Structures are given as C-alpha cells and as structure tokens.
Amino acid sequence: MRPLQISADTALKLSKALGIPLEHLMHTPQHILLQKLSQLAQEETAAQAEAQSQETQATERKDEQAAISESSEDSKS
Template sequence: MKPLQISPETAIKLSEKLGVPIENLMHMPQHILMQKLAELAKSETADASGKKEES
C-alpha cells in the first residue's frame, strides 16, 4: 500500500487531531482515515452545538 498523498503540514495537523502517530497516519488505508475524520467532525459539531445551547 502506498502512503497517503498529503502534505507534511496536513499530516502533522491530522496526526495531532486524531491522536495517531504520523507513521501510522501515512500508511492508514484511505477509507479508515475518512471514517476517523467523519467521527472527528461529528464530535466537533456536537461540541459546538452544545456550547451554543449553554450560552
């Protein structure tokens, strides 16, 4: 499997957000990466909507 075709800056940001080492991220299958990104986006929107309700 070839590494993901993303820039080093993007890899670093994704690694930090997902809590995954860069080496694992670069060799992660694309469908699993997309699933993790969807979960991250869902949790961030839930957090954002929760903060709006508290205000």
C-alpha cells in the same frame, strides 16, 4: 499500499487531531482515515452545538432575571 498523498503540514495536523502517530497516519488506508475524520467532525459539531445551547440558556436566564428585576422595581413604585 502506498502512503497517503497529503502534505507534511496536513499530515502533522491530522496526526495531532486524531491522536495517532504520524507513521501510522501515513500508512492508514484512506477509507479508515476518512471514517476517523468523519467521527472527529461529528464530535466537534456536537461540542459546538452544546456550547451554543449553553450560551443560549445563559442568555435566556439573564433576560429572565432582568425582566424579574424590572417588574419588582415597577411594583415598588
């Protein structure tokens, strides 16, 4: 089996992202490497979706608090 045909920069980035030594990465079969990359992409997508969800919830809470504040000010007048 021949080593992967990727640049040194790409190999270093993949090694860090996947948490495997560079020597192992270069001799990892292509189908396994693609599977690991797919899993990494899914995890990143899930993390981004979670962060976006939390951001949306925070914005909604802020809007609700502003509406409550406005309604209480209107009732005092």
